Amino acid sequence: MSWLYDRLDIARERARVALREVYARGGSGSRQAMVEREALASEQARRLAQLNAVERGLCFGRLDAGAGQRTYIGRIGLRDEEHESVLIDWRAPAARPFYVATAAYPGGLLRRRHLHLKDRVVVGIDDEVFDLEGMSEGDRRTLVGEAALLAALRRGRTGRMGDVVATIQSEQDRVIRASWQGALVVQGGPGTGKTVAALHRAAYLLYTHRDTLERRGVLVVGPNPMFLRYIGQVLPALGETQVVMTTVGEMFPGVRARAAEAPAAAVVKGDVRMAGLLAEALRGRQRVPEGELVVELDGLRARVPHETCARLRERARAVRLPHNMARKLYVTELLKELARAEARALEESLHIEDLQVEGEPELSEPLDLEGDLDELDLDLASRRLWEEPVVRRAVDGLWPELTPQRFVAGLLASPEELEAAAPSGLEWRELVRSPGAEWTVSDVPLLDEAAELLGEDDSARRVAARLAGAEQAEQELYAAEVLTSTGVAEAGVFDRADVLAGRHADDGADLTTADRAAADRGWAYGHVIVDEAQELSPMAWRMVMRRVPARSLTVVGDLAQTGSAAGARSWGEVLDPYLEGRWRVERLEVNYRTPVEIMRVAADVLAAFAPEQVPPVSVREGEAEPRAVRLAAAGWPVGLPELVAAELAEIGAAAGEGRVGVVTPDALHARVSGLFPGGDLDAPVAVLTVGQAKGLEFDAVVVVDPAGILGQSPMGGQDLYVAVTRATRRLTVVYEGALPPVLSRLNSREPAENLVSREPAEKSTT
Ligand SMILES: Nc1ncnc2c1ncn2[C@@H]1O[C@H](COP(=O)(O)OP(=O)(O)OP(=O)(O)O)[C@@H](O)[C@H]1O
Numbered sequence: 053m054s055w056l057y058d059r060l061d062i063a064r065e066r067a068r069v070a071l072r073e074v075y076a077r078g079g080s081g082s083r084q085a086m087v088e089r090e091a092l093a094s095e096q097a098r099r100l101a102q103l104n105a106v107e108r109g110l111c112f113g114r115l116d117a118g119a120g121q122r123t124y125i126g127r128i129g130l131r132d133e134e135h136e137s138v139l140i141d142w143r144a145p146a147a148r149p150f151y152v153a154t155a156a157y158p159g160g161l162l163r164r165r166h167l168h169l170k171d172r173v174v175v176g177i178d179d180e181v182f183d184l185e186g187m188s189e190g191d192r193r194t195l196v197g198e199a200a201l202l203a204a205l206r207r208g209r210t211g212r213m214g215d216v217v218a219t220i221q222s223e224q225d226r227v228i229r230a231s232w233q234g235a236l237v238v239q240g241g242p243g244t245g246k247t248v249a250a251l252h253r254a255a256y257l258l259y260t261h262r263d264t265l266e267r268r269g270v271l272v273v274g275p276n277p278m279f280l281r282y283i284g285q286v287l288p289a290l291g292e293t294q295v296v297m298t299t300v301g302e303m304f305p306g307v308r309a310r311a312a313e314a315p316a317a318a319v320v321k322g323d324v325r326m327a328g329l330l331a332e333a334l335r336g337r338q339r340v341p342e343g344e345l346v347v348e349l350d351g352l353r354a355r356v357p358h359e360t361c362a363r364l365r366e367r368a369r370a371v372r373l374p375h376n377m378a379r380k381l382y383v384t385e386l387l388k389e390l391a392r393a394e395a396r397a398l399e400e401s402l403h404i405e406d407l408q409v410e411g412e413p414e415l416s417e418p419l420d421l422e423g424d425l426d427e428l429d430l431d432l433a434s435r436r437l438w439e440e441p442v443v444r445r446a447v448d449g450l451w452p453e454l455t456p457q458r459f460v461a462g463l464l465a466s467p468e469e470l471e472a473a474a475p476s477g478l479e480w481r482e483l484v485r486s487p488g489a490e491w492t493v494s495d496v497p498l499l500d501e502a503a504e505l506l507g508e509d510d511s512a513r514r515v516a517a518r519l520a521g522a523e524q525a526e527q528e529l530y531a532a533e534v535l536t537s538t539g540v541a542e543a544g545v546f547d548r549a550d551v552l553a554g555r556h557a558d559d560g561a562d563l564t565t566a567d568r569a570a571a572d573r574g575w576a577y578g579h580v581i582v583d584e585a586q587e588l589s590p591m592a593w594r595m596v597m598r599r600v601p602a603r604s605l606t607v608v609g610d611l612a613q614t615g616s617a618a619g620a621r622s623w624g625e626v627l628d629p630y631l632e633g634r635w636r637v638e639r640l641e642v643n644y645r646t647p648v649e650i651m652r653v654a655a656d657v658l659a660a661f662a663p664e665q666v667p668p669v670s671v672r673e674g675e676a677e678p679r680a681v682r683l684a685a686a687g688w689p690v691g692l693p694e695l696v697a698a699e700l701a702e703i704g705a706a707a708g709e710g711r712v713g714v715v716t717p718d719a720l721h722a723r724v725s726g727l728f729p730g731g732d733l734d735a736p737v738a739v740l741t742v743g744q745a746k747g748l749e750f751d752a753v754v755v756v757d758p759a760g761i762l763g764q765s766p767m768g769g770q771d772l773y774v775a776v777t778r779a780t781r782r783l784t785v786v787y788e789g790a791l792p793p794v795l796s797r798l799n800s801r802e803p804a805e806n807l808v809s810r811e812p813a814e815k816s817t818t
Pocket of ligand 1: 215216219220221224241242244245247248610613644645746748749777
């Protein structure tokens with residue numbers, strides 16, 4: 053393999069030299085030249101980062117066809133001095149046979165070889181022979197075989213997800229290379245490789261549609277920050293660094309929602325009718341005074357009649373602009389009315405006799421100060437009035453300028469406003485919270501919705517700026533293509549290419565697409581991948597869909613693992629409102645993670661709580677029967693550290709391999725974490741709630757207090773299913789009292805001597 057690494061070193065050196073040359077050109081010149089230089093530099097820097105990221109396992113496959121033809125497959129493509137391809141990028145069409153050839157359909161291949169490298173040296177080889185007859189005598193002698201997939205699955209876990217580029221299975225390959233138009237739903241049970249396939253899909257799409265997706269970016273939405281850390285290394289290892297990863301709780305710039313939400317409140321906040329409630333509540337903030345509007349100005353009482361205020365409000369609403377933008381119109385009109393009212397007040401305060409100057413002809417006309425005001429006067433008077441704090445206060449009382457945070461926090465703290473705005477049947481009482489409460493994940497879609505209603509983002513400004521720019525034509529062309537190719541125009545979601553183009557507008561070349569996109573709430577991504585998508589509420593979907601007007605999505609999830617009471621029950625229910633049938637489902641049915649013995653336990657749980665769902669089929673046998681261990685009740689969970697230490701020894705953690713995951717109900721998490729200080733993903737032992745463990749895996753899993761998990765929410769059954777399917781090798785369930793009947797398959801053992809608390813038995817509270 054050293055010759056391939058030589059090519060890699062040469063490519064790196066070239067990229068380094070090119071980057072140096074770009075910078076050596078200096079920073080002077082026109083704006084155009086600077087923009088070009090930045091673009092070139094960022095392209096070279098990206099290339100260098102990509103070349104650096106593929107060091108480990110650069111090449112992992114070889115395809116042998118007739119007449120000695122050999123093709124090497126690797127993480128990126130490389131060429132020799134003659135520009136001949138020496139390594140094929142795994143995403144290129146020429147690499148596809150590596151993933152799809154089978155004994156029945158070899159597609160002209162004689163052999164598929166998997167190569168295992170360590171420090172640039174081949175340390176293992178697996179061969180799959182498709183045509184022994186076709187192979188030369190010499191080649192036959194070189195055959196080596198152990199199924200590459202099973203070897204990969206047996207490896208100890210590191211606490212981080214790795215890529216599977218060398219062993220992608222053909223049903224996963226279908227997912228990875230599926231068309232990027234419309235939405236692709238990847239439905240599959242635990243461990244079927246949904247996440248890993250989705251990440252490889254991101255890399256594949258960026259490779260195949262680089263031009264478009266580099267400008268628009270790809271967004272990956274995961275269930276929690278822990279999960280993002282877990283998968284964080286996969287894309288760089290595949291040579292892709294230009295992807296934004298986030299969670300629902302972080303999708304509103306400036307807010308990092310972490311606080312937990314009561315299930316009942318999460319259901320209401322996730323209900324799509326919340327969009328109507330917010331809109332109605334905002335209308336409620338556009339007020340008309342009970343009687344006339346009275347503003348005290350230098351001893352004068354300017355009075356605007358109730359009907360005039362009502363008329364102004366209707367006119368401002370009629371323009372159908374977001375609240376803060378319509379406010380500008382409202383303020384302009386109201387200030388003019390106040391100017392007139394001020395003139396009227398002045399008129400009333402003066403008596404014609406007072407204005408009579410001695411010796412001048414007698415004034416007979418009644419005063420008409422208001423009638424005398426022309427547009428210029430009104431303008432000047434408006435400006436003057438706008439500087440008056442009393443006027444500002446009056447305007448704010450009628451049509452306040454609001455931030456999403458202020459509006460939503462105020463609304464959730466006001467039972468009166470909630471009641472007035474809630475549609476009938478919506479349990480608005482669940483929403484009430486104290487004014488200073490922390491933001492929860494379920495609040496974030498509400499903030500995003502509020503931002504749309506308020507118009508706090510700067511999309512209008514960007515559209516206007518772009519209209520003047522030369523780039524507009526190109527943007528519109530792209531937008532028009534998107535509109536026709538996706539059918540979004542017919543659906544009436546975005547029917548104006550210039551609006552869509554405005555959403556796609558670029559703001560400069562000095563930041564990467566990923567940087568700019570991550571900071572911009574109004575950014576429109578080229579493709580969005582949602583993992584653990586079953587957890588998103590309808591309101592969260594509205595927020596996600598705003599980020600992808602072209603409706604190009606990969607939706608990854610398992611309806612059997614829905615843990616959120618506000619989550620999905622069917623994909624049609626989630627996607628039809630946005631895609632009207634332009635989505636399709638691919639199913640992954642083989643479980644690469646959980647051995648057969650553990651999956652039998654999981655299947656019992658699934659049958660009890662979601663009998664309509666079919667568990668996936670495990671690909672391998674395990675090394676140990678899953679077990680249940682009853683720990684003595686007193687001081688619960690005394691004995692756990694010893695049990696976990698024994699598990700660590702079983703999986704060979706002493707040799708630096710393998711991880712134990714301890715999964716607890718929410719209520720026990722703090723207490724159990726205290727028993728294992730410093731435990732996070734990189735430590736040998738991680739203590740997690742079910743929500744945190746979602747999507748993760750460990751060599752050995754210890755599920756603590758299954759009854760607590762079952763009872764902690766209406767989706768407790770699904771939570772227990774998630775908990776027991778995190779193990780790649782060993783599963784232990786520890787409980788106090790009685791084992792829940794749904795786990796009766798597990799051999800309940802009497803407490804082992806070293807695990808029993810010697811304290812008197814009494815039931816503890818968890
Ligand atoms: N083709 C493959 N080759 C090697 N390992 C694989 C392959 N497919 C999946 N795996 C491994 O199987 C495990 C489960 O994959 P992944 O986490 O993507 O599953 P999932 O369907 O997202 O599971 P869950 O629903 O539980 O989150 C991972 O360790 C992954 O690396």
